[in-house]
Amino acid sequence: MDSNIILGCENLTKRFESTLALHKVTAGVRKGEILGLVGENGAGKSTLVKVLAGELRPDSGSIVFRGKTVRWESSNEALREGIGMVHQRPLLVPEMTGLQNLFLGKEYARRGLLDEVAATEASRRLIEKYPMYPDMDLTKTPKEMSAGEKEILAILRVLSYDPEVLILDEPTASLPRQETATLIEMIKKLNVERGVSIIFISHKLEEAFGLCDRIMVLRNGKYVGDLMREEFKRERVIRLMIEEDISLFYPPKTEEVGPVTLEVTNLRAPGVNNVSLEAHAGEIVGMYGLIGAGMSEVLESVFGLNRITGGSIKLKGEELCLPSVSVMKRKKVYLIPSDRHQLSLFRNFNVMENMTIAHLASLLPETIIDSAKEHKLATNQANKMTVKCSSVSQAISELSGGNQQKLVVARWLMEDVDILMVDDPTVGIDIGAKRDIYLLLRELTRMGKTVILISSEISEILGMSDRIYCMKHGRITGVLTGDQMTQENVLRHIL
Amino acid sequence: MSVATRISAKSRSWFVDFVKDKELFVASILMIFVFSIAGTRFFTLDNIANILRSVSIGGILTLGLSFVMITGDFDLSFGSATGLLVVIEMIMLDQGVNMWLVFLVMIVLGLVWQFINAMLVVKVRMPAFIATIATWNMARGLIFWITKGKTFYGDYPDAFAFVGRENILVFLPTCAIIFAVLAFFAYMLGNHTKFGRHLYAVGGNPEAARYAGIDSDTVRILAFLMSGLAIGVSAIILGSELCCAPAGAGDAFQMQGIAAAYLGATVFKPGSVNIGGSILGSLLLVVIENGLVMMNVPFYYKYLIQGLIIVGAVSFITIKKRNSSIAIQSKI
Ligand SMILES: Nc1ncnc2c1ncn2[C@@H]1O[C@H](COP(=O)(O)OP(=O)(O)OP(=O)(O)O)[C@@H](O)[C@H]1O
Numbered sequence: 001m002d003s004n005i006i007l008g009c010e011n012l013t014k015r016f017e018s019t020l021a022l023h024k025v026t027a028g029v030r031k032g033e034i035l036g037l038v039g040e041n042g043a044g045k046s047t048l049v050k051v052l053a054g055e056l057r058p059d060s061g062s063i064v065f066r067g068k069t070v071r072w073e074s075s076n077e078a079l080r081e082g083i084g085m086v087h088q089r090p091l092l093v094p095e096m097t098g099l100q101n102l103f104l105g106k107e108y109a110r111r112g113l114l115d116e117v118a119a120t121e122a123s124r125r126l127i128e129k130y131p132m133y134p135d136m137d138l139t140k141t142p143k144e145m146s147a148g149e150k151e152i153l154a155i156l157r158v159l160s161y162d163p164e165v166l167i168l169d170e171p172t173a174s175l176p177r178q179e180t181a182t183l184i185e186m187i188k189k190l191n192v193e194r195g196v197s198i199i200f201i202s203h204k205l206e207e208a209f210g211l212c213d214r215i216m217v218l219r220n221g222k223y224v225g226d227l228m229r230e231e232f233k234r235e236r237v238i239r240l241m242i243e244e245d246i247s248l249f250y251p252p253k254t255e256e257v258g259p260v261t262l263e264v265t266n267l268r269a270p271g272v273n274n275v276s277l278e279a280h281a282g283e284i285v286g287m288y289g290l291i292g293a294g295m296s297e298v299l300e301s302v303f304g305l306n307r308i309t310g311g312s313i314k315l316k317g318e319e320l321c322l323p324s325v326s327v328m329k330r331k332k333v334y335l336i337p338s339d340r341h342q343l344s345l346f347r348n349f350n351v352m353e354n355m356t357i358a359h360l361a362s363l364l365p366e367t368i369i370d371s372a373k374e375h376k377l378a379t380n381q382a383n384k385m386t387v388k389c390s391s392v393s394q395a396i397s398e399l400s401g402g403n404q405q406k407l408v409v410a411r412w413l414m415e416d417v418d419i420l421m422v423d424d425p426t427v428g429i430d431i432g433a434k435r436d437i438y439l440l441l442r443e444l445t446r447m448g449k450t451v452i453l454i455s456s457e458i459s460e461i462l463g464m465s466d467r468i469y470c471m472k473h474g475r476i477t478g479v480l481t482g483d484q485m486t487q488e489n490v491l492r493h494i495l
Numbered sequence: 496m497s498v499a500t501r502i503s504a505k506s507r508s509w510f511v512d513f514v515k516d517k518e519l520f521v522a523s524i525l526m527i528f529v530f531s532i533a534g535t536r537f538f539t540l541d542n543i544a545n546i547l548r549s550v551s552i553g554g555i556l557t558l559g560l561s562f563v564m565i566t567g568d569f570d571l572s573f574g575s576a577t578g579l580l581v582v583i584e585m586i587m588l589d590q591g592v593n594m595w596l597v598f599l600v601m602i603v604l605g606l607v608w609q610f611i612n613a614m615l616v617v618k619v620r621m622p623a624f625i626a627t628i629a630t631w632n633m634a635r636g637l638i639f640w641i642t643k644g645k646t647f648y649g650d651y652p653d654a655f656a657f658v659g660r661e662n663i664l665v666f667l668p669t670c671a672i673i674f675a676v677l678a679f680f681a682y683m684l685g686n687h688t689k690f691g692r693h694l695y696a697v698g699g700n701p702e703a704a705r706y707a708g709i710d711s712d713t714v715r716i717l718a719f720l721m722s723g724l725a726i727g728v729s730a731i732i733l734g735s736e737l738c739c740a741p742a743g744a745g746d747a748f749q750m751q752g753i754a755a756a757y758l759g760a761t762v763f764k765p766g767s768v769n770i771g772g773s774i775l776g777s778l779l780l781v782v783i784e785n786g787l788v789m790m791n792v793p794f795y796y797k798y799l800i801q802g803l804i805i806v807g808a809v810s811f812i813t814i815k816k817r818n819s820s821i822a823i824q825s826k827i
């Protein structure tokens with residue numbers, strides 16, 4: 001093995017019952033290097049780094065750290081030795097404040113009592129040392145934080161151990177542009193100034209190209225090659241990833257839109273301030289703004305989840321007095337929410353039950369649920385949406401992150417839809433699946449349906465939308481159409 | 496995407512599914528074997544009828560509790576509520592009220608009782624633990640107020656004993672049949688209907704249930720009402736079995752129900768209370784108790800055993816969950 005490798009593995013194999021997640025993988029990150037790790041959903045990226053960081057035991061093969069073969073007893077041991085990992089989904093205690101989460105397990109105390117002052121001081125030093133989010137409010141709990149803030153908090157927590165190797169599993173998946181840029185800067189700085197070696201997992205290739213020194217590709221649990229900086233080419237990486245040429249294009253936009261299907265006038269609700277918008281048949285309406293600017297809240301209020309304090313909502317010209325989820329579902333208006341774990345997935349349900357839960361009354365109306373029919377419906381949908389699972393009876397906790405997301409999208413596309421509201425549907429999804437979702441949304445508009453799209457990726461919003469509503473502080477600050485839809489214009493309205 | 500494997504419509508073999516995740520349950524079954532060797536009278540027709548008789552009341556109450564626990568709530572009051580209903584039942588019969596009317600009143604009162612709990616927990620949003628500790632004590636207070644702490648003896652029609660004391664077939668107790676029928680319906684309702692699916696959804700992730708268009712409040716209230724029905728039926732059987740109303744009637748079923756539900760949570764859907772598990776859990780618990788009696792172990796050991804089972808089952812589930820990091824992740 002390369003003597004420069006600081007953390008690596010040889011012939012690593014890991015099997016989960018029916019799935020071979022890693023097959024004889026030999027790989028490693030060199031000292032002072034930023035290594036990108038890419039591959040399709042379910043390729044084994046998370047599994048690989050979990051094994052390296054002591055969270056999973058390999059079935060065979062060895063882990064090498066600082067030139068010595070090691071056998072981690074626990075992830076804590078690996079962390080103490082200098083391997084810090086931030087999960088694909090940050091592990092935070094939702095009820096504790098940011099500060100308490102930050103020093104969880106190594107609290108500052110004086111004479112047996114918790115010392116908040118010392119902790120606050122330490123957090124300030126930490127944030128100064130790794131300047132990433134200077135005005136982070138650590139008195140908030142993760143429940144009150146946006147996805148971006150939670151990610152940053154989780155990274156800070158690991159940084160408080162001053163790791164030698166930092167593993168980041170899709171840290172930017174749900175971050176909007178500004179925070180992504182800051183985070184990337186910070187990772188670079190960590191690497192250059194402090195010599196921290198970094199393993200960086202992402203589905204966003206451009207980002208990886210800009211940041212990494214080397215990119216390693218996994219496919220179906222196998223190592224298929226790595227590319228050095230000079231070889232970074234989209235097509236080459238994608239070809240390694242999926243053995244297929246694919247370019248992430250945005251399908252052509254709608255030429256002519258139909259009548260208004262959704263009309264929101266002066267809507268007031270928690271986090272929503274006098275919002276008016278309309279959407280037409282055959283149109284994709286994009287909504288963009290900074291984290292917490294109120295896009296999700298608008299869709300949630302329209303879907304009947306939040307209490308509306310003023311304004312009106314009209315569906316196809318018909319005013320709704322009191323929108324509720326069941327009424328909306330009956331009118332074929334669906335919302336795919338953003339945070340799949342909190343708002344979509346039932347971890348006590350298998351893949352099938354997670355899919356059909358929103359459609360029991362309509363698709364399985366029999367008093368006794370027809371289990372053969374349910375199984376068939378779910379299997380078809382899983383295949384159609386390429387949700388990778390061993391069978392639809394598999395527990396969802398065993399699915400890779402991206403496949404859980406695909407499952408959520410698949411759930412809401414089981415039935416006919418008239419107005420589909422989607423909140424960041426491509427978080428953590430690989431290129432192939434992303435393309436499929438884009439095509440699917442366009443297919444819907446071609447059939448005269450309406451799509452409302454929120455995304456944390458500005459290129460996705462620009463590429464997909466026929467019209468863009470820009471938002472700031474719960475208000476609409478601009479509507480852009482046609483040639484006006486440029487990055488500068490959007491940023492001008494949201495900042 | 497081209498490499499994404501297509502999944503076949505075949506699920507895993509039932510045998511693998513059955514043996515997986517059932518350590519604690521297998522241990523209990525082993526215990527039964529020990530009993531049948533140790534106590535020679537264990538596998539007699541009489542004793543089996545005896546077991547079936549003893550399982551019915553606790554079993555029915557456990558079914559009711561399971562509905563409540565599946566949605567993520569809890570109930571500490573059903574035992575003493577049953578006792579309170581028995582007191583009312585015996586007094587009404589003594590007053591000469593028609594037996595069938597009394598039965599109807601029992602069902603209605605059971606429903607009313609759990610409706611009150613449901614309002615406190617679901618609408619007022621009191622923690623279920625606190626709310627039902629309070630109502631549990633209120634039930635006890637009412638019992639002592641009515642009976643002055645003494646067992647109430649009164650008149651009752653001869654036909655009354657049929658439910659709790661007699662057999663429908665040669666050796667099958669009536670109450671065992673009632674339990675079997677209710678268990679069947681509860682199982683179908685819980686595992687094969689929309690309502691059942693909604694129960695598990697609300698218990699699994701209430702937020703996600705809301706986003707999927709499930710009215711969690713209604714589902715939780717209905718779960719409590721299921722338990723109310725169970726309380727009503729149990730009170731009818733218990734009254735008939737005792738033919739009097741001791742001040743502490745029903746109390747013993749509280750812990751038994753909780754223990755059985757947690758024991759059942761180690762099978763079928765490991766980690767969460769489920770109807771199938773509760774039925775088996777109730778049976779096992781009674782079998783263990785009966786085995787101890789056969790071995791001449793004093794009756795008060797049963798409390799020790801129930802406590803141990805709760806501790807064992809719950810730590811087993813907790814450790815299982817802790818070992819899969821993903822389970823912890825999704826708690827957030
Ligand atoms: N605990 C588990 N039990 C069973 N199978 C598992 C488990 N964890 C992962 N898998 C399977 O192993 C494979 C690799 O999963 P992994 O999470 O490593 O993928 P990934 O490359 O991180 O994908 P993504 O980009 O979607 O996050 C997947 O097929 C997944 O279903």
Ligand SMILES: [Mg+2]
Nearest residue numbers: 046088400401
């Ligand atoms: Mg992953």
